[in-house]
Amino acid sequence: MRTRRAPAVVIAAFCCAVLTGCVGSVGGAPSDPRSGGGLAYGLAPQPDKGTTFQADVVLVDGGASSVRSVTADGLTWTLSPSAGGISDLKPGRVMFLTDRGVGRVVAVRTTSAGVAVTIGPVDLTGVIRDGDFASQGAVPITNPVVHSAAGAFWADPELQRQAGVAQGTGADLPAVATRGSASAGLPRPPSPAAIVADTVKATTGSFNLTGSCCGNGPGVSLAYDKNGLSMAGRVALDMERPTADFALKISGGTASAAALTVRGAAGISAKLSATAQPNAAIHGFSPPLGMDFDFSVPVGVFFGVPLNLVVSQRFTMEVNIPGQAHLDAVGKIKLGSSLGFRYADKKFSNTTSASLDTSASLTATNSIAVGISYAAFDYNVRFTVGLGYLGFVAGVYLALGAHVLATVGAPIGFNVAQGAQDPIEHCKSVQGELWADYGVGYTIPTPVATLVNYFLEAFHSTPISTSGGLSHGWTPVFPPKYEVFPQSGFCVKK
Template sequence: MPQPARRTVAALARRAAAALVVVLVAGCAAGGSRRARDWSRPTDAASAVAARSYGYGPVRNGSVTYQPDVVLIDGGPGVIRSASADGVVWTLAGDAPGVADLAVGKVMYATSRAVGRVADLRQTGGDVAVTLAPVGLTDVFRDAHFVDDREIGDAEAFLQEVPELPAASGVPADPKRTLKGATVPIGYRLGSDGQLPPAKTARTATVTVGDWEVQPYRGGGVLGLKVGRKQNDNLKFFADFSLKYRSLRVRSDVRVAGGKVDSNSTFALEGIESVAMDIAAGAANGSADNRKIRVEVPIEIPLPIPGEPLVYVTSWKFVASTAISGKNSTVKAGGEWRLDGPIGVIDGVLKGPSLSVKRSIIDSITGLSVGASGAVFAAETKVQFGIGIPAAFAGPYAKVVFSVGITNGSALGAPLARCIGATLDGKVGGGFGVSASSEALDALQKLLPKKIKFKLEGEKLKPFYHRDQTLPPVYLCGA
């Protein structure tokens, strides 16, 4: 394969990983007087179901100290009438203790998924609709100590769809076209009248984002994400990214003192044994069909813990890109790599696993190519223990990012050399603040009644593996 083609796909792989990373971060108001209804014991089945979507209510047992402007709402998920499909507007029972104390500028804490600074209040019959802006962990807690060692891989599986999460954007795949102003929304929008649906008891679900179908899944020791193009399209694409584990655990020791997170805190994933990636792409019209898309997957796996002020949430992002030059060309490959070691922050230091090859991706590259063909897929899996709204969650988190790029040389050059190439990059990330993409925050700013000043805390990110290989190792293939 000519050197420029190989460098183009390698550059796409690096840019995909970078784009994915960017697409990435004493006393309270005690509540009003008690009404006739007792909100303190929401034990009915409806409240149990609501807890899967909304989380549990705040704790008042002295284990945490809230900031002075935090208003606690008693009753937990049982007081939530509904939430908007973007997770920004929450409608509460008007007579729930604490609701009368809400005011614009205060921080509302109704449940772990309904926490934010009040941007707007609106009476709707006997209920109150509250519009929430993002908050950080230390906007809510002045003093707290979050310690846990929990297995999450085999927990009961729930899937929570956030239908109007600012989920996807497409950018032109042709580098000759300008990228300025080229990012356009696909499929989802903020601010409609839709509602957040209840969490489903399921291990997989499929959602459509523009011309793409996305399917997160979990079960049998695997946590993964499948991405494909819709049927009857000139461009075909499929990717399957999976983390395989024996006992997936989260270990956390996070202390907040005086409104600051201890820099020596710990939040790490343990038990992931391997990562696998399979990619296939084909185009009927060659370069005219190429696409590039960046998606924040609008499906999460929530794991609320009774008695805990925070909730575990697993989420995904991905970047998919094709670089196919010839008509009716295809490229396909798959690989798997062993991982050994924790992922996340331990005693304030970001740790990544060691990596070794279990199933070689470069040995698997096949396809029919009139011209050089390539594809890139980068995926992020993040586990967070936090509070907030879906578009901007706050709290300790750990994540792993893998980017794979593959190239298959033109069949026309086969008499001299059939060049194939593969690039693999692995990164780990972690932090203790708000984890939200700039796209999500921009969309939130447009939705909220007035512009909210908000500062993202710095994210720690560390490469732990990189390899770029081309075969055969001859001059014609760029060696």
């Protein structure tokens, strides 16, 4: 057995097989995922023993060196017309250019800039027919490559509204697409340059965001100042020196065994400090936040196939402040030191556990207001080892979905209830729950899928699905838990 490695890439090993069942061939390509063409567009697959591709997979020569541009949404790759294999790209086939430039072809057209190939998501088993993948030891989740989708049409709140993305709650908003002018007027700027960094700045509507990853875990900080409301906050998966290990076996185009474990977790925390100005009672929702960047950690080139561990986050928040007031809201969920799952013999097993950190949440939550104030967070963080770009990564995945609600009652008003500890007493409450999903495949946030389908109408393409592959589905890690403080007077939990 032998392994090919890119410089500075963490180890992993692949089993042997024959690289067959694909159209085209591949030539020389960058081998360092954190510099040059590898950083810009990813690493190309290489002919080697270890993997059998599906028959409709087209390997395009040159990898990053064949790329002339990529749109910020990651859907259209403009390539050199002289790249080997490019003439084999047809709608319905799968393009495998690099570990990021992989997807099912929707449209191919020749422009003055080159050959523009528009792709949609594809499951990993739609690319690989046979392969046996496994990391050797713990892979440090450090030194990530930042992929920014700044300018992508599906991150624009106004376009979300035009396409029929409905307002709601949850880490994934319900959405309905309207029929109409499809891609007319959609902005499609080039993709921002990928960088090696622990943080990235982004803007969604009036929200200024700072995403971070990975030494202390992934997180997103926000700042907002508009319409009489000033806010600063952060949602994060708190970790210490996180690592991951994974395994995947694909036989005959079906995932027969899989596992992913992420270690070093401490908990999920959400905090918000908000101030409403006079005559500015607030009750509002955010658009989906954090969808315009991902962090990618190269984990190795496995007998010709480059894989990355991609960390993505998104969240929504709801805030209520009854007029001029200040709110400090905190919610925390404790996690076990390891998160993960295994799949074998057609059965899943979950190794993730969690509980509500009641004391920390209630102690830090407070308000100065004449009525009830609250902040609610719905946070989704996802780890995927596989292939793809931005929100379209397919592979072995583990996702966590948390809901946290912190509420403070009005401190003004005499409480004469029997047993009250203080005649001017206000109640605090915290509620939390955690869900997990895992499997081998992909899941696209509903707002993104809605906007992508809105765009693809111009190509008369079959609408993309929000998910594909082998999925356990969302399952509760711990059910909703609700705590109130103090346990006296009218603050007693009912």
